[in-house]
Amino acid sequence: MNQSLKAMIDASRDVHIPIxxxxxxxxxxxxxxxxxxxxRLLDDMESLDHWQLITSYSISVPEPLADPNDLSDREEITPAPTMELSxxxxxxGSHSLKFTHPTNLDHQIECRKGRIYAQPSVKRVFDREDWSEFNRxxxxxxxxxxxxxxITLRMQLxxxxxxxxxxKWERDGAHxxxxxxxxxxxxxxxxxxxxxxxVTGVSFDYDMVGHENDAVDHVTWYIDKLELQTVKCDVYEGWIPADDRISYSHKGYQPGSDKLAIASGIDADxxxxxxxxxxxxxxxxxILTVDAKIGTLQMMDFTELCEEGEYILVAGNLSTRVFAISEDVWESSVWKVLNFFLVLRCGYEVPGKHRxxxxxxxxxxxxKAIVANxxxxxxxxLAQGFINTAEATAALFSLAGALKKDGSNNRLFLRVLEEAKWGLDYVLKMRFxxxxxxxxxxxxxxxxGVIGTSDDITMEPSRSALANFDAAYAELLGYELFKDIDPDYAAYALKIAKDDFYWGVDITCEKQKENESQTGEDRKIVEAMFExxxxxxxxxxxxxxxxxxxLFTATQEASYVQAAEEFSDLLLTxxxxxxxxxxVPMVGFFYEDTNRDLIAHYNHMAYSYMPELALKTLCETFPDSDRYMKWYxxxxxxxxxxxxxxxxxSPYGVIPAGVYHxxxxxxxxxxxxxxxxxxxxxxxxxxxxxxxxxxPLGKGYYLRVYPVWFSFRGNYNVILSATKAMTSVASYCNDYDxxxxxxxxxxxILGKNPMAQSTMVGEGYDFIQHYTVQPGQTTGSITVGMESHYEKDVPYWPQVNTATYKEVWVCSATKWMWCMADSLLPARLSGYLRVIPGGVLTCTNVVSQKAYTVVPHVRTGYYELTLPAGTYRMQYESEEKTxxxxxxxxxxxxxxxxxVSASAVRSGKDVTITINVTASYDLPVTIRTDNxxxxxxxxxxxxxxxxxxxxLHAVLENEQKPFVGLVLPNGNLDERVAFTDDRI
Incomplete structure (x- = not known):
């Protein structure tokens, strides 16, 4: 941990005070x-001749307030804004425009209850002017x-x-x-x-959402010197960076990863x-010139530099800021996203943010009623989405579990565990x-805060299989982490998880097939529920x-094995x-459901990580199952x-949204x-x-980088959900690429994009304001994400700040933390070697040739070694292993x-598998295959x-499906070596 990060954590009391x-x-x-x-000066506020005072409702007012001309009906609830020169x-000049309005209404409009219910504004009117020669x-x-x-005010063109x-969708012009x-x-x-x-006007609009009890009930705005300007604008769309900026990861790179920076127009070789x-x-x-699918770019590749440290990249007359090459390069982002979670806590006083x-x-x-904060x-x-909180709880517990297993950062482990428990407390209480x-x-x-007044918000629960399954999963992760810390709390979480799982199955059965003949404990965990x-x-x-x-891991009850296997069979379909x-042939993607008539793709909420996380969990939980190779x-x-x-x-490599027809x-x-x-x-x-x-992929199919979308736009939840899918596969299948x-x-997300901006507030630099009406600008916030403009499929990240693409969402932060459970920490290698006096184990990176050494214990031969990602040649005296x-x-x-290495060559339906071994003895191997x-x-x-x-010679069962195989030296699944079809 560097000193600046440590100072930040100390000052925030381990992120209990906002950073x-x-x-x-x-x-x-x-x-x-x-x-x-x-x-061009548009208005110096010396006259009100061209100003309008406006009070508008988001939607038409229902009966009995339907008549907009009936002022007697509207007097009670209409704000009384004022506008004057001051x-x-x-x-x-000598004046500004003074705009004053209430921040609350005595009576909310019932059909907008709980949402923005009025928008007082002032508007400078223009007579259909052409402003094309100005750009700011x-x-x-x-x-x-x-x-x-x-404090937030909107400027609307x-x-x-x-x-x-x-x-219609308010995508543009609302800043x-x-x-x-x-x-x-x-x-x-x-x-x-x-x-x-x-142009017919520029308005300044306020979204009325009430106020906390200790805040004023009126806000005053002084507005002055409205002006048109022309400047050299930032790049806001497309794949090509500005010619005066280098696109790179502002925080840096992990030592074992590719390290690329991207530019255009650098006048240097x-x-x-x-x-x-x-x-x-x-x-x-x-400096390489790359003719990529997305355009022609300059690329600077320094992948071979694996030495940890801080660096600056210089090219021609451009240079980057300081960035790190470090195993813990993502740690500061985790602390800062924790800060964002702290600020978003509901029912908790966050200093400087809310009561x-x-x-x-x-x-x-x-x-009956439950207080739902x-x-x-x-x-x-200030909405509260149960699925989002349940997912966040699971993500934080997953990260806490990884930190606990690693054992090198107890300070971060305890803070992540604390935040996860905040979510689990909510998950456990929000049920009937x-x-x-x-x-x-x-x-x-x-x-x-007073129950019984007009601003009370009530919700009705629903019976959702997904909500119950998600709750059970979060509760079980909490059980695992708390069973040795707080056994009573853990036991309660396990009890509720069993019940939630039961009802998840029951609800799914109910939706798929009416079956009233079996009830209660006699009902199978997963009966013939899917016709x-x-x-x-x-x-x-x-x-x-x-x-x-x-549930099987926690209870060892066989009924949960049956449930997992039945679910897994459906998942594979x-x-x-x-x-x-x-x-362009494709394989490996998932459909939305068992009908297989629509490829799964997401446009704002995203669940693309779930199949891969489920398959990884199956492989880890049931390694001896006869279905194991199908999952793998x-x-x-x-x-x-x-x-x-x-x-x-490429060369950015940001993951596309998916395939559409x-x-x-x-x-x-x-x-x-x-x-x-x-x-x-x-x-x-x-x-x-x-x-x-x-x-275009052919047959009417296309790969979209950005989702097809209309009202809700922004793709970071989509990107990070896919990233979690990728890290789940990379981790279990040991897939370096x-x-x-x-x-x-x-x-x-942190700067290696065409705009060369970090898009996480407080991490990296040049981060733009996010849409943060209630929490305010917050360190560690992640937005819904970059969007594409109208029908286009290229990055679009202008300055204009509006929902939803620049709105902060907890689900994007959730996926960041979930990904970090796989990506934050270095690889750790350990084991027992034969004792050789003075023996040294050396692991040499085949790309950088950097050697990492450790001396095994003189009596036990035990060793531990931390390695950056990559391929290594292990050497211990005469013994070798890649x-x-x-x-x-x-x-x-x-x-x-x-x-041990393995390869396979396919010729029609004939498959030849070659296993090469370097060893000091005849080596027993176990073979597992699919297809x-x-x-x-x-x-x-x-x-x-x-x-x-x-x-070995084998036969391909289905020529249209790739085959996958594993070689297990000495039958050891942990040291498995994969061989795959050359078509993937």
Whole structure:
């Protein structure tokens, strides 16, 4: 841990006090320093002639307030904003515009209860002006809002030209500004991407969501010097970085991963890496020009540099900031995302952010009520999504488990465990008997905390198989970690997990097949619940696998083995295991359900990690199952799919959203649009044009980098869900290439993107404001993610700050932490070797040639070694072994060392397998395969002069499906060596 990170953790008391933001590192600070090339003063606030005072509702007011002309009906609930010229404070001239309005209403509009219920605003009107020659708006704002910890005002551009603004989905022109109280804020908005050919106004809008009890009930804004400007704008769209910036991972790179930086327009042939500690040039290499699928780019590859340290990259007249090459390069992000979780806690006082909140939010069922605060707020609003909190709890417990097993960072382990318990407490309480659980509370408002007043928010629970399975999985992870710390708490978590799993199965049965003949304990764990032709959602199946597998681990009850196996059979039917007949054959992806008529892809909420996490859990829990190779093969095929689609965005390598068919919305609109919030079949005509912007694969299929989407946009939950799938496969299958591919996604989020901006606040630099209405700008926040503009399929990250793509979401932070459970820590190698006095075990990286050494214990031969990801040659006296390791995994290698490699060649249906051995003895091996036959289960490789070769002949069972096999030296599954079909 470096000293700056340690100081930050100490100052925040292990992130129990929110971590401040270094304002000098924000993109806003840089934007304000840009030279203004041209300007036009729009209004100096010396007259109100062109200003309108507006009070608007988000939707039409229901009866009895339906008549907009009936002011007597509206007086009670209509805010009373005022607008006037003021000489109290100004930036230019002698006046500013003073805009004052309430922050709450006595009576919320019932059909908007819990959401934004009014939008008082002031609007500067323009007479259909063409602003095309200018590309930036500038304004000065002075807020007065005592007690308000987050102050936000929206600047909205209104355009009545070819493309109107605001438009249906409010995707453009709405710029939400986080402002500081009691001072002038200079806000600028670069807008080269906004339609401004027929401007009718600029408004300043406030979203009314109430206030905390100790805050004022009116806010005053002073607005001055509204101006048009022209500047050199940032890159906001496409794959090509600006010619004055280098795209790289701001925090740095793990030593064992690829290390790439990307640019365009550098006038130099070579680049240099300079070690900051010594000022020494440690590497000089050629700048490569890469003609990639996404365009022509300059690439600087310094993968071979594995020495830990801090560096600067210099190319021509450009240079990067300091970045690290370090195994713990992602640790600071974990602490900062923990900070984001702290700030999003519901029902908890977060210093400087909010009081303990929502004690009058209730879940009501059958005449009973539960106070529904706890867990984490969902997003920039104050909603609470149960699935999100359950997932976050599972993610944090997974990370805590990895930290506990590693044992090298107890401080972080304890803090992650504490945050996970905060989530588990909520998961355990939010339930009623019979499988009734919380799902979602629609809350964007601060409430008064008094049960029985008009702002109370109530929710009805529902019976959801996914909610119950997710709850059981989180509870079981908590059980495992707390059984030795707090046995009573752990026992309760296990009890509730059993009940939740039972109701998850019962609900699924109920939805699939009416069966009232069996009830209670006589009902099978998974009975004949899935009839032919009835679809079952792949995420529900996966969640069932996860819960049943962990229940077996906790209880050793055979009924859970049966459940896990039945669920796993269904899961495998959801995967494409045969090569498609497209121009670009694909294999390994999953369908949405057992009907296999729609490929799984996600547009905001994302569950793509679930099948792979489920398959990994099955392999770990039931290694002796006769289904094991089917699970392992499915993982291998999934890994091949992710590696293939990641290649389309090289050299960035950010993972695409997935495969779409151009006619899927036309053929099954109800199914397709079920995952698109706030839209339906009316968007069918707009679906195919988006699909066709992707990479063509043939037969009407396309690979989209960005999802097809309409209302909700932003893809970090999509990217990080896929990354969790990738790390699950990379970890279990020991797939180094997939490990590298997963690293590129973290690097993208932290700066190695075309905009060369970190997109996590407080990590790296040049981070832009996020849409954070209630929590305020927060260190460690992750947004919904980058979007694509309209039908395009290229990155789009403009300055304009609006929901949903720039909105902070707990689900994106959840996936970051879940990925870190696999990626945060280095690989650890340990075992027992024969005792040789003075013997030294040496592991030499085959790429960097860096050697890592350890002396085994003089009596036991035990050794431990930490290694960066990569392939190594192990040597211990005359014994040798080649191993590949990936970060976050622990390897047990005992002596005597023997080297085993396996390869396979296919000719039609004939498969020839060659096993090569370097050992000091005849080596017994066990063979496990999927989709090939004709082999025995075990063989012995004869060794002469330290070498041995065994050639086996087998038959491919299904020519359209890749085969996968494992060689187990001495029958040891932990040292398995894979061989696969050359088509993947």
């Amino acid at each position: 401040p933001i270094d304002e000098s590192e924000t993109a806003e600070a840089r934007l304000l320093k840009k030279p203004v090339l041209k300007n 000489s109290e404070r100004c930036v230019c 708006l500038s304004v000065w704002i002075y807020p007065i809002a005592p007690g308000m910890k987050s 209104h355009n009545d030209g070819v493309r109107k603004m605001p438009e 939400n500004m986080s402002l500081k109280a009691n001072q002038w804020n200079h806000a600028v908005l670069e807008m080269p991407y906004l339609d401004r050919d027929c 070579t680049f240099k890496l300079i070690e900051t500690k010594t000022g020494k040039v440690v590497l000089e290499k050629e 303990a909140c929502h004690s009058d939010m209730l879940m009501v069922h059958d005449g 706890g867990g984490w707020h969902d997003a920039a609003d 008997p019979g499988g009734y659980r919380a799902t979602y509370s629609s809350s964007s408002i601060w409430t008064d 032919d032709g009835i679809s079952v959602d792949v995420k529900i199946i996966s969640a069932g696998v996860l819960a049943s597998s962990l 959801c995967q494409q295991q045969e090569f498609t007949d497209w121009d 093969s499915a993982l291998t095929l999934s890994g091949a799919y992710y590696k293939k689609i990641a290649s389309y965005t 151009e006619d899927e919305a036309k053929n099954m609109p109800e199914k397709v649009f079920a995952t698109h919030p706030m839209v339906g079949a009316e968007c069918t005509d707009g679906y195919a044009p988006q699909v066709r912007e992707g990479f 997939l490990y590298v591919a997963s690293q590129h996604n973290y690097e993208w 191993i590949t390791v990936v970060s976050g995994k622990q390897y047990a290698i005992d002596g005597p060392l023997c080297d 090939i036959s004709g082999l025995e289960s075990s063989y012995t490789v004869s060794v002469e002069n330290g070498k041995g070769t065994l050639v």
